[in-house]
Amino acid sequence: MFNDEQNLTEKQRGILAAATELFAEKGYAGTSTSEIAKKAGVAEGTIFRHYKSKKELLLTIVSPTMIKILGPVFKRDFNKVLDKEFDTFQDFIRAMIQNRIKFVKNNTPLLRILIQELPFHEDLKKQFIEHIGKDVFEKLRETVRHFQAKGQLIDTNPDTIIRIVGSSIFSYIISRYIVIPDADWDDEEIEWIIEILTNGISRKES
Amino acid sequence: MFNDEQNLTEKQRGILAAATELFAEKGYAGTSTSEIAKKAGVAEGTIFRHYKSKKELLLTIVSPTMIKILGPVFKRDFNKVLDKEFDTFQDFIRAMIQNRIKFVKNNTPLLRILIQELPFHEDLKKQFIEHIGKDVFEKLRETVRHFQAKGQLIDTNPDTIIRIVGSSIFSYIISRYIVIPDADWDDEEIEWIIEILTNGISRKES
Amino acid sequence: MFNDEQNLTEKQRGILAAATELFAEKGYAGTSTSEIAKKAGVAEGTIFRHYKSKKELLLTIVSPTMIKILGPVFKRDFNKVLDKEFDTFQDFIRAMIQNRIKFVKNNTPLLRILIQELPFHEDLKKQFIEHIGKDVFEKLRETVRHFQAKGQLIDTNPDTIIRIVGSSIFSYIISRYIVIPDADWDDEEIEWIIEILTNGISRKES
Amino acid sequence: MFNDEQNLTEKQRGILAAATELFAEKGYAGTSTSEIAKKAGVAEGTIFRHYKSKKELLLTIVSPTMIKILGPVFKRDFNKVLDKEFDTFQDFIRAMIQNRIKFVKNNTPLLRILIQELPFHEDLKKQFIEHIGKDVFEKLRETVRHFQAKGQLIDTNPDTIIRIVGSSIFSYIISRYIVIPDADWDDEEIEWIIEILTNGISRKES
DNA sequence: GATGAATGAGACTTCATTCAT
DNA sequence: TATGAATGAAGTCTCATTCAT
Numbered sequence: 001m002f003n004d005e006q007n008l009t010e011k012q013r014g015i016l017a018a019a020t021e022l023f024a025e026k027g028y029a030g031t032s033t034s035e036i037a038k039k040a041g042v043a044e045g046t047i048f049r050h051y052k053s054k055k056e057l058l059l060t061i062v063s064p065t066m067i068k069i070l071g072p073v074f075k076r077d078f079n080k081v082l083d084k085e086f087d088t089f090q091d092f093i094r095a096m097i098q099n100r101i102k103f104v105k106n107n108t109p110l111l112r113i114l115i116q117e118l119p120f121h122e123d124l125k126k127q128f129i130e131h132i133g134k135d136v137f138e139k140l141r142e143t144v145r146h147f148q149a150k151g152q153l154i155d156t157n158p159d160t161i162i163r164i165v166g167s168s169i170f171s172y173i174i175s176r177y178i179v180i181p182d183a184d185w186d187d188e189e190i191e192w193i194i195e196i197l198t199n200g201i202s203r204k205e206s
Numbered sequence: 207m208f209n210d211e212q213n214l215t216e217k218q219r220g221i222l223a224a225a226t227e228l229f230a231e232k233g234y235a236g237t238s239t240s241e242i243a244k245k246a247g248v249a250e251g252t253i254f255r256h257y258k259s260k261k262e263l264l265l266t267i268v269s270p271t272m273i274k275i276l277g278p279v280f281k282r283d284f285n286k287v288l289d290k291e292f293d294t295f296q297d298f299i300r301a302m303i304q305n306r307i308k309f310v311k312n313n314t315p316l317l318r319i320l321i322q323e324l325p326f327h328e329d330l331k332k333q334f335i336e337h338i339g340k341d342v343f344e345k346l347r348e349t350v351r352h353f354q355a356k357g358q359l360i361d362t363n364p365d366t367i368i369r370i371v372g373s374s375i376f377s378y379i380i381s382r383y384i385v386i387p388d389a390d391w392d393d394e395e396i397e398w399i400i401e402i403l404t405n406g407i408s409r410k411e412s
Numbered sequence: 413m414f415n416d417e418q419n420l421t422e423k424q425r426g427i428l429a430a431a432t433e434l435f436a437e438k439g440y441a442g443t444s445t446s447e448i449a450k451k452a453g454v455a456e457g458t459i460f461r462h463y464k465s466k467k468e469l470l471l472t473i474v475s476p477t478m479i480k481i482l483g484p485v486f487k488r489d490f491n492k493v494l495d496k497e498f499d500t501f502q503d504f505i506r507a508m509i510q511n512r513i514k515f516v517k518n519n520t521p522l523l524r525i526l527i528q529e530l531p532f533h534e535d536l537k538k539q540f541i542e543h544i545g546k547d548v549f550e551k552l553r554e555t556v557r558h559f560q561a562k563g564q565l566i567d568t569n570p571d572t573i574i575r576i577v578g579s580s581i582f583s584y585i586i587s588r589y590i591v592i593p594d595a596d597w598d599d600e601e602i603e604w605i606i607e608i609l610t611n612g613i614s615r616k617e618s
Numbered sequence: 619m620f621n622d623e624q625n626l627t628e629k630q631r632g633i634l635a636a637a638t639e640l641f642a643e644k645g646y647a648g649t650s651t652s653e654i655a656k657k658a659g660v661a662e663g664t665i666f667r668h669y670k671s672k673k674e675l676l677l678t679i680v681s682p683t684m685i686k687i688l689g690p691v692f693k694r695d696f697n698k699v700l701d702k703e704f705d706t707f708q709d710f711i712r713a714m715i716q717n718r719i720k721f722v723k724n725n726t727p728l729l730r731i732l733i734q735e736l737p738f739h740e741d742l743k744k745q746f747i748e749h750i751g752k753d754v755f756e757k758l759r760e761t762v763r764h765f766q767a768k769g770q771l772i773d774t775n776p777d778t779i780i781r782i783v784g785s786s787i788f789s790y791i792i793s794r795y796i797v798i799p800d801a802d803w804d805d806e807e808i809e810w811i812i813e814i815l816t817n818g819i820s821r822k823e824s
Numbered sequence: 825g826a827t828g829a830a831t832g833a834g835a836c837t838t839c840a841t842t843c844a845t
Numbered sequence: 846t847a848t849g850a851a852t853g854a855a856g857t858c859t860c861a862t863t864c865a866t
Contacts, residue, residue, distance in 0.1 A: 011846095027325075045843085045850095046848070049848095154402075160398045164398070168370060189366055240855085240856075248831090250832080251832065252831070441645060445862085446859095456860095457826070457828060459861095461826070568810060576786060576790070579785075582789060584782070587785065601778055611817070627850080650834080651837085652835080660851080662836090663853065666838075
């Protein structure tokens with residue numbers, strides 16, 4: 001996860017990896033620096049040579065992550081979309097879901113930490129909304145307008161559509177891969193989500 | 207919040223209120239018993255006279271909440287709800303959303319704690335699944351089957367419908383009232399959620 | 413045990429009995445006043461209405477005991493002895509052993525406390541030596557001299573004889589009934605102790 | 619006392635020494651870890667860096683002592699002791715007494731702790747019986763049988779002889795050096811103990 | 825006299841952080 | 846640079862004792 005980061009020594013990578021995993025598993029406050037040191041295979045003092053405090057370690061993990069890792073991936077997706085690679089909104093959603101699932105699978109611990117710690121750290125929250133929230137929301141808005149213009153989507157406030165579609169997908173993926181990762185769900189459900197989002201749950205007369 | 211509970215001394219109520227507020231604000235692990243005592247205006251020892259441990263204090267706060275989460279809607283005679291009160295699935299959803307919004311508004315701190323702490327406490331998780339998962343899920347399934355039989359809902363696996371409808375509503379309410387309580391959203395959006403869930407987001411030709 | 417004590421209320425007797433049992437089992441420092449209260453079936457405050465402190469409770473149990481209970485019994489025995497009821501020293505020892513065993517069996521918890529707490533309480537130690545030590549030792553000395561005069565005992569310093577005979581018996585009884593009460597020992601061993609004390613362990617030629 | 623132990627830091631030795639002294643003086647339950655820290659001249663936390671808990675500290679102090687209690691006499695080649703070094707049982711007893719007196723003098727505080735705490739700690743009791751009880755008792759039994767075979771000892775159950783001789787010596791040494799260390803006793807009494815054990819206390823006609 | 829809720833000092837223990845090596 | 850022993854503040858919890866009822 002931190003392999004792509006340059007200018008990090010072997011030890012630093014180990015510390016970050018260990019801390020990420022432990023924070024995700026037991027929470028920030030529930031993880032001790034000695035546990036991190038042991039898991040990373042370094043001495044306790046070494047952690048503090050690289051990070052002034054435990055809090056700084058958390059911020060190091062969580063803050064650049066959002067900017068450097070979450071950001072680009074999101075943008076990558078939307079560039080694809082905005083390049084009009086998809087003919088229908090369904091295709092767009094499908095691609096997004098699959099992409100998000102992959103992303104979540106690759107970054108589960110990081111996301112877990114983010115979800116857990118966001119409420120307790122005003123600064124993190126602000127950064128999150130700043131970098132992800134605004135940027136991404138604006139691009140989604142464009143996408144929706146694009147498909148509305150093509151006549152594929154109902155003419156409601158784009159934000160409403162984004163929120164409903166987004167929260168359906170978001171909460172589905174979150175529950176599925178983070179909150180209850182052991183539950184055993186049917187994989188074709190994704191198609192049903194798309195179907196329902198498209199045509200609703202009410203039965204149409206033939 | 208704890209006013210309605212009988213047979214609680216003044217001090218106990220104070221301790222529960224202080225603990226709830228602090229747990230919600232700073233998390234369980236991030237709150238010290240001495241903080242709770244100070245906020246409640248009692249000696250630290252008093253806390254432990256009423257609750258064997260800090261963990262028991264958490265459970266006391268959180269357990270009844272879990273039971274109440276989806277309970278009320280189903281506590282009344284369930285058949286009544288199905289046969290008499292609601293003609294359509296939309297009406298049922300609308301009632302549920304409104305009921306849940308009221309509940310969430312009244313129990314925000316409690317729910318915050320629940321959401322934050324669930325991942326870190328195996329026992330809480332187990333209780334939650336016990337109380338909410340099985341019981342409530344089964345009743346929802348019946349409801350969906352009922353409306354499917356009436357020809358109002360598409361003939362998919364009821365669990366899929368529950369999951370999609372449920373997660374849409376759930377994540378909408380949670381984001382709206384707990385995660386980002388200051389965001390400024392349009393209240394008629396609820397009707398749009400229902401509309402979209404019912405008919406989908408795709409534009410129908412006239 | 414405290415039945416014969418006059419001017420004690422029902423509650424006081426209960427407290428003393430509970431405290432004695434618990435002190436014996438878990439030690440003075442290892443027993444809490446709340447445990448005592450629960451076992452005695454009274455409120456915690458009640459203990460402190462009768463005894464100013466936990467320490468005073470210990471002294472109440474342990475101090476008059478030595479004087480009122482251990483004392484008279486010892487004296488009773490020695491009066492019998494000094495009244496020349498025994499023809500031989502062996503008979504005297506046998507009577508004493510049996511008497512002591514009975515005494516120890518009836519007062520096990522008290523003795524346990526005494527053994528455990530004596531080293532930690534200078535005042536107790538002093539009282540013990542004062543009341544038991546001197547008084548009893550003097551009478552034993554007379555007894556030994558009596559049998560030496562009758563030509564039954566070797567002409568050594570009486571104190572040496574007392575110490576050796578006494579400690580043999582004492583440590584035998586203590587181990588047997590207090591330290592390792594569950595060990596399974598042969599009852600006729602008492603006769604062997606007397607035999608060995610009398611004639612030694614070396615084999616005599618016929 | 620802990621000088622001979624290798625691979626112990628200066629601080630560890632200090633902690634062990636302070637704890638030993640305080641446990642002996644005030645008992646395990648009556649000694650606080652903060653007292654130990656102060657006496658050892660270290661921070662309280664330092665204790666717990668070396669010993670997981672107060673209990674483990676007790677075990678560290680007491681366990682090796684138990685093993686050494688009767689060990690040394692038998693650690694050397696046991697047959698040598700029997701066949702060559704001692705011609706008579708008296709010589710054997712004399713050697714053992716002297717050896718044990720030396721040991722007790724050097725380990726008074728340790729033994730005090732052992733005697734005080736044994737009754738309250740099931741685990742200690744078990745260890746003790748394991749180390750001392752079985753092992754040593756069996757070897758003593760062989761010794762007694764050896765001298766019985768040589769015709770020096772009466773033909774009783776060896777266990778009886780061990781118990782009487784052992785408890786005489788044991789309680790003599792314990793009282794003399796641990797319980798009442800200030801009493802002023804005659805040193806040649808040891809010879810009298812041997813004499814009495816050998817020939818008994820009864821006067822033989824010439 | 826009896827109660828038991830309340831107290832607060834102090835017990836054991838953890839842990840982020842420092843610093844001599 | 847890395848180490849890990851040492852620290853001491855702070856955490857959870859216990860308990861003898863007090864006091865209003």
